Amino acid sequence: MRTLTVNTSNQCYSIHIGRGTYQMLPRLMKEVGVEKDRKLMVITDSSVAPLYGQSLQASLRAEGYQVGMTVFPAGEESKNLSVVERVIGDCLQFGLDRSSVVLALGGGVVGDLAGFVAATYMRGIPFIQLPTTLLAHDSSVGGKVGVNHALGKNYIGAFHQPLMVVFDVDVLRSLPARQVHSGLAEVAKHALIWDVSFVEWLEAHAEELLALSPERLTEAIFRGCEVKSAVVSQDEKELGIRSILNYGHTIGHALEAVSGYRVYTHGEAVAIGMAGASRLSVRLLGAPGELVDRTEQLLRRLRLPIRYAENWPLPALLEAMKKDKKARGGQYTFVLSRKLGQVEMVRGIEEAEIVQTLKEISTQ
Ligand SMILES: NC(=O)c1ccc[n+]([C@@H]2O[C@H](COP(=O)([O-])OP(=O)(O)OC[C@H]3O[C@@H](n4cnc5c(N)ncnc54)[C@H](O)[C@@H]3O)[C@@H](O)[C@H]2O)c1
Ligand SMILES: [Zn+2]
Incomplete structure (x- = not known):
């Protein structure tokens, strides 16, 4: 224990x-x-x-x-x-x-x-x-x-x-397999926003995690809780840094909302959202291209989707992102990454950049 x-x-x-x-x-x-x-x-x-x-x-x-x-x-x-x-x-x-x-x-x-x-x-x-x-x-x-x-x-x-x-x-x-994968999305998120060594550990142990190895699950849960707790203890009432926990959630929540919460599990939507956020990060913050490859590879290894295949109307997706609880004053706000293991909140993102990102993560 x-x-x-x-x-x-x-x-x-x-x-x-x-x-x-x-x-x-x-x-x-x-x-x-x-x-x-x-x-x-x-x-x-x-x-x-x-x-x-x-x-x-x-x-x-x-x-x-x-x-x-x-x-x-x-x-x-x-x-x-x-x-x-x-x-x-x-x-x-x-x-x-x-x-x-x-x-x-x-x-x-x-x-x-x-x-x-x-x-x-x-x-x-x-x-x-x-x-x-x-x-x-x-x-x-x-x-x-x-x-x-x-x-x-x-x-x-x-x-x-x-x-x-x-x-x-x-x-x-x-747990049904899909729920296991969905939970692993939040584990991956905790690694991607905070701790490169945790990303490496997940890359190395993905298969054992999927096979529900009790030792690996214990470690993954421990480290996931550790990251969340480190972030939350700096900001209990969500006034600042805590919002980085929303990495992947702006697009994720929008996908959940437009699909009436019936198509993706929360973790699946967040995984697609993290793939999108990593791409936006490369374009807007000049993050290295490796960020996208490592992110997408890790999510794929954890049997998570990184693209959406449905033809959701663009205006509905954009509207949902503007309404996201974390958005302020109708501006698009995203948690983006400068490099693996490090993220920050970015406000006032141009709509055209988001539209381009959505194109990249859609298979339509
Ligand atoms: N408070 C927070 O900080 C916070 C953070 C993240 C998510 N959430 C909330 O968590 C909820 C989603 O949680 P979830 O994904 O665990 O959903 P859930 O609680 O609905 O569980 C998913 C399904 O699995 C079943 N189940 C649970 N444990 C099982 C087990 N061991 N074996 C077999 N079946 C089992 C449940 O009955 C349910 O049908 C959302 O409402 C979300 O808002 C809250
Ligand atoms: Zn979440």
Whole structure:
């Protein structure tokens, strides 16, 4: 098991990553002061509950904890206020009080929603993240929790740091391959924006990662969380440097939006976006051409797309990029790279440059 400590302004918490870590939960909870007299509530979704929820609840009960569980339908569509209200109703019925602890067992959707419930239930109770997707390594650091509004993703939310995060890499075995690849896109992003040696490590171990080697997954998650935590600790409330985490996301979000979130996984859209951002970086910042080759090669090795084949209307894509939450005053804003492992925010990019980039990453 590897442990990473995340420092935030008013709290510090541990991320434990490894095999069979759920069996260590009683000991780890004790370490953060959660004794058996505190009620626990597992919040999970309908896919994860039968795989890991029931067994987790049973094993914690066998240890003497009082554990409730509430399950909502799997999928991004559930990340909304009416599900929050239902889940809070279950928490009330189970008798959770201010000393109780929420266990968020699932992917990023569960982490965001259960974290938001914990942030708001009785003005805030502690929660422990038990991420079950690779992508959730990203959402387990940074303290952002929340749900979607009909008018946009993640418009309702809070900052609420977990008490700790416990990652069991064995649960990633049941993830559909496409979800594994999608999670690897955010891992690759963390390497590409921050750490050339991490890029090299990913290049060397891509095949083992795809084969779900527990040791390699542990290392990849550890290093991904390390980068995110380094960035976030400098900018908890997203006023400056944190925006570099949006590398590949301007085009990525636009592709997700124009396709109604039905064609690409988030990671696939971001991978295409990073291919685009690397190309834009060469043109606008004079980054070496090698940046594009290394980026695209790494993404391909991780079985991620670097081009889109659909004929999305250009005006819709451009409009989506202008509306991106990170854009200001209707200007196009991108996170671009001067060289491998180093990025910065660039504002006021000419539309013609973006149009040219979109042409390059489209196979139409
Ligand atoms: N808070 C943040 O900082 C942050 C960062 C990145 C992403 N997110 C959010 O994360 C969400 C996406 O997360 P995700 O990709 O994990 O999606 P997800 O939680 O919907 O999980 C994907 C699918 O896999 C299933 N699943 C989860 N674990 C499984 C396992 N071990 N075996 C088999 N199936 C499993 C889920 O039930 C779901 O159907 C988005 O809502 C996004 O906004 C938040
Ligand atoms: Zn992302």
